[in-house]
Amino acid sequence: MDLNRTNHHRFDLKDGKLVVAHILVAFIALLIGGIAGLLQTMVKSGTVKLPYGIGYYELLTAHGILMAIVFTTYFIIGFLYSGVSYTLGGKLLPIVHRMSWLGFAFMTAGTVLGVIMVLTGKASVLYTFYAPLKASPYFYIGLALLVVGSWISGWGIFWQYKYWKQTHQGKLTPLFAFMSVVTFLMWQIATIGVAAEVLIQLIPWSFGWVETINVMLSRTLFWYFGHPLVYFWLMPAYICWYVIIPKIIGGKIYSDALARLSFILLLLFSIPVGFHHQLMEPGISSFWKYLQVVLTFMVVIPSLMTAFSLFATFELNGRAKGAKGLFGWVKVMPWKDVRFFAPFMGMLIFIPAGAGGLINASNQMNAVVHNTLWVTGHFHLTVATSVALTFFGITYWLLPVVTGRVLTPRMNKLGIIQTIIWCVGMFFMSGAMHLVGLFGAPRRTAFTTYEGNADAAAWMPYYVFMAIGGTVLFIGVLLMVYNVFALLRAPKGVEEYPLGEAMESAEATPAYLDHWRLWISLSVLLILVAYTIPLMDMITSTTPGSKGFITW
Amino acid sequence: MHIHKLEKIWLTIGITMLFVFLAILGVSAFAMGVKPPSEHHHQLDPAKVQETAPFDNPGLHQIGDNEYEAVMTAFTFGYAPDKMEIPLGATVNFTVTSQDVVHGFAIPGTNVNMMIVPGEVSHVTHTFTKPGEYLILCNEYCGGAHEYMKTTITVR
Numbered sequence: 001m002d003l004n005r006t007n008h009h010r011f012d013l014k015d016g017k018l019v020v021a022h023i024l025v026a027f028i029a030l031l032i033g034g035i036a037g038l039l040q041t042m043v044k045s046g047t048v049k050l051p052y053g054i055g056y057y058e059l060l061t062a063h064g065i066l067m068a069i070v071f072t073t074y075f076i077i078g079f080l081y082s083g084v085s086y087t088l089g090g091k092l093l094p095i096v097h098r099m100s101w102l103g104f105a106f107m108t109a110g111t112v113l114g115v116i117m118v119l120t121g122k123a124s125v126l127y128t129f130y131a132p133l134k135a136s137p138y139f140y141i142g143l144a145l146l147v148v149g150s151w152i153s154g155w156g157i158f159w160q161y162k163y164w165k166q167t168h169q170g171k172l173t174p175l176f177a178f179m180s181v182v183t184f185l186m187w188q189i190a191t192i193g194v195a196a197e198v199l200i201q202l203i204p205w206s207f208g209w210v211e212t213i214n215v216m217l218s219r220t221l222f223w224y225f226g227h228p229l230v231y232f233w234l235m236p237a238y239i240c241w242y243v244i245i246p247k248i249i250g251g252k253i254y255s256d257a258l259a260r261l262s263f264i265l266l267l268l269f270s271i272p273v274g275f276h277h278q279l280m281e282p283g284i285s286s287f288w289k290y291l292q293v294v295l296t297f298m299v300v301i302p303s304l305m306t307a308f309s310l311f312a313t314f315e316l317n318g319r320a321k322g323a324k325g326l327f328g329w330v331k332v333m334p335w336k337d338v339r340f341f342a343p344f345m346g347m348l349i350f351i352p353a354g355a356g357g358l359i360n361a362s363n364q365m366n367a368v369v370h371n372t373l374w375v376t377g378h379f380h381l382t383v384a385t386s387v388a389l390t391f392f393g394i395t396y397w398l399l400p401v402v403t404g405r406v407l408t409p410r411m412n413k414l415g416i417i418q419t420i421i422w423c424v425g426m427f428f429m430s431g432a433m434h435l436v437g438l439f440g441a442p443r444r445t446a447f448t449t450y451e452g453n454a455d456a457a458a459w460m461p462y463y464v465f466m467a468i469g470g471t472v473l474f475i476g477v478l479l480m481v482y483n484v485f486a487l488l489r490a491p492k493g494v495e496e497y498p499l500g501e502a503m504e505s506a507e508a509t510p511a512y513l514d515h516w517r518l519w520i521s522l523s524v525l526l527i528l529v530a531y532t533i534p535l536m537d538m539i540t541s542t543t544p545g546s547k548g549f550i551t552w
Numbered sequence: 553m554h555i556h557k558l559e560k561i562w563l564t565i566g567i568t569m570l571f572v573f574l575a576i577l578g579v580s581a582f583a584m585g586v587k588p589p590s591e592h593h594h595q596l597d598p599a600k601v602q603e604t605a606p607f608d609n610p611g612l613h614q615i616g617d618n619e620y621e622a623v624m625t626a627f628t629f630g631y632a633p634d635k636m637e638i639p640l641g642a643t644v645n646f647t648v649t650s651q652d653v654v655h656g657f658a659i660p661g662t663n664v665n666m667m668i669v670p671g672e673v674s675h676v677t678h679t680f681t682k683p684g685e686y687l688i689l690c691n692e693y694c695g696g697a698h699e700y701m702k703t704t705i706t707v708r
Contacts, residue, residue: 057696364587453702
């Protein structure tokens with residue numbers, strides 16, 4: 001296979017600088033967001049009061065934006081660019097290299113502007129910025145720059161991919177690059193919603209050029225983007241699970257074709273599903289809600305395929321190493337290799353995390369958990385554990401690869417310790433959130449006893465457990481940030497880019513999986529079916545809009 | 553594309569379960585009427601809530617034999633009316649709107665949980681079969697004193 005040939009070249013160190021820049025911003029965001037997170041759990045449990053007039057909701061806004069948007073997006077772009085550079089020619093085209101730096105500049109300008117607005121109290125609107133809460137227009141401009149920057153970086157990936165295809169006629173594109181293109185295609189289609197909300201609705205309204213805003217429309221555009229956002233976090237983790245992990249454990253990719261098919265299904269079923277975040281609100285009829293619930297659940301199919309493929313890789317590899325019995329293959333997995341251990345823990349935790357997600361999306365069942373701490377617990381398992389641990393696991397080999405260094409046994413050990421700390425912290429924090437959420441404790445709420453209400457008093461012990469978990473997690477953040485800087489000072493050497501190959505027995509990949517026009521058309525068709533009528537209903541609504549409110 | 557026999561079995565069982573589950577959700581929503589709350593009913597000018605019926609007269613109104621309509625408005629940072637007393641076993645139809653930003657409306661320990669969006673009216677029905685004090689709280693961030701936004705219902 002073509003992959004064999006490209007498998008053992010050195011990483012281009014000029015592209016490496018680009019990757020390092022993205023990874024560093026990601027972990028700086030993790031550190032600042034982590035400080036905000038720690039303080040939140042302390043305040044919420046009544047352990048500390050914030051000094052100097054710092055507000056809980058400023059911290060909450062900063063935490064959400066820095067963790068969910070900045071950490072993830074920068075890491076994803078850095079990671080995907082590394083794989084695109086490595087598998088599509090071993091070097092980025094000069095124009096692609098420039099595009100990526102331009103994207104980086106836009107994103108960083110936007111992040112700095114947005115975070116300044118939040119920390120100076122001009123945008124305590126949380127990372128969902130629901131109108132008619134009205135932030136400073138410069139907050140929205142910061143967000144717009146962040147999104148536009150990510151577009152430019154995505155276009156760079158498309159460019160490199162197209163060039164490779166033109167110069168490698170008739171050849172199968174490398175799996176990593178294929179998956180990167182699907183990820184950014186999905187991101188491109190999904191961010192149209194939030195871009196429309198920010199550019200057409202929020203910015204003119206917050207400058208005062210228009211007096212009122214259509215609130216239902218803004219919420220719907222937001223959630224058109226808000227759910228695919230979680231797949232944008234997840235798909236790069238899947239790339240690691242599908243392409244990287246098989247190589248690290250010394251095995252092969254179970255099936256190249258099925259891996260591609262599952263990514264196409266993720267593209268199709270990640271976008272026309274935003275209403276499942278709006279099940280409990282007025283303005284959308286039950287029929288359209290239910291239709292999008294059905295589309296949401298279709299994601300179960302690629303998830304089942306992924307689970308099967310990953311465990312098939314593990315088991316076949318274990319048996320090839322001579323493991324006997326039903327579960328003998330579990331023992332021969334490289335538990336002491338952080339490049340495997342951290343993403344594997346992420347994978348394992350994705351099982352309960354995904355199950356929780358099914359509950360959230362279950363139409364009327366959502367009433368039990370909507371806007372409770374259960375939901376916060378849920379996404380701290382998905383993005384903050386499954387995705388974050390996978391990204392941490394990637395960091396341990398990615399930084400050495402792109403800087404021409406090696407992962408030392410000491411760093412490997414620190415990585416294992418960091419992973420365990422993270423799992424323990426999350427067990428306490430997310431576990432307590434899930435439980436107390438079932439009792440109705442609201443999310444996004446500072447310390448309160450609701451004037452000594454008995455129900456609310458019973459939630460307090462869980463908040464203490466959240467604070468304990470939050471403290472452990474903060475130690476995990478500090479150790480991770482230390483690890484990142486230590487990896488950048490590791491001894492020089494050659495670390496392999498762990499890129500899996502498909503099993504020899506696997507069949508050739510069907511060409512239709514690479515037919516982008518077909519998949520984009522299908523995706524657009526599904527979106528039109530799911531959204532046209534309810535959106536038209538909102539746009540043509542005669543309800544007067546809302547003027548803005550600054551309520552913090 | 554070749555799919556392994558075991559994977560076919562795995563996917564068949566999984567996808568069958570998926571569709572049975574979706575059918576249950578659909579039947580309970582459309583045949584039995586257990587839909588998510590706050591369907592599209594009617595809209596109003598969010599700047600004129602206090603002049604628009606029925607929100608010009610918030611409170612508990614008897615509409616049948618042990619059945620009431622609770623007309624309520626949500627605002628930063630509270631609800632009108634401030635307190636309500638409900639007879640044991642009463643069915644209450646909540647009709648709620650917002651005077652300003654988006655709010656939540658949840659009663660812990662029940663399935664009452666909905667979003668209150670300015671310009672829209674949200675509806676949910678609940679029958680109170682146990683006596684006691686019920687907390688209504690805002691579970692959607694609405695501003696600096698969001699954590700104080702609540703009211704109570706006494707069922708006796």
